[in-house]
Amino acid sequence: MTTIQELVKKSCATYVNGECALLGSECPLISGTEYRGKKIPASDFNCNYFEQYVLPLDKTLESVYYGKETVRVMTVNKNCKGCGEAFKSVSNRAVYCGDICRKSARKKSHRKYNHKRSK
Ligand SMILES: [Zn+2]
Incomplete structure (x- = not known):
């Protein structure tokens, strides 16, 4: 199965040479990011562009991705x-x-x- 990182590298149009063209920095889905001095791991980062345009290209990964989201919600x-x-x-x-x-x-x-x- 493809990982999110592999899918970004392969299919994301804003991913250029290790950097996100939208953010002008390293892709947070791959290397994580910082928000107001707080480290955010790649697995906790949500990229709207990725969810809308890149993730639907891989149906298996998409269902795992959203499955993971529902597990986090209290049942x-x-x-x-x-x-x-x-x-x-x-x-x-x-x-x-x-x-x-x-x-x-x-x-x-x-x-x-x-x-x-x-x-
Ligand atoms: Zn019933």
Whole structure:
């Protein structure tokens, strides 16, 4: 599998002779960078240009890259309001395990609403 660094060297249009043409310095995705005197490792740096134009060229790397992002987000253990199954969610507001339960719950409440109105 290609690494982010390899992809930058191979495919990034702003990467010229080890430097980022946009930043006028070494590519932070390869050598890391400094922000207000604080060192930022290459793995923690997000480059908008890279994410938009370079990363989509490598689908495997893209999914790993974004997979890595979701791992960093705290997951919450919940029980689905629809089927009662335990599920993991990255959102505090999620109450259903997936689209199926969400949709069927919506249908149920819709039916109730119609029933009341027909009386
Ligand atoms: Zn469910």
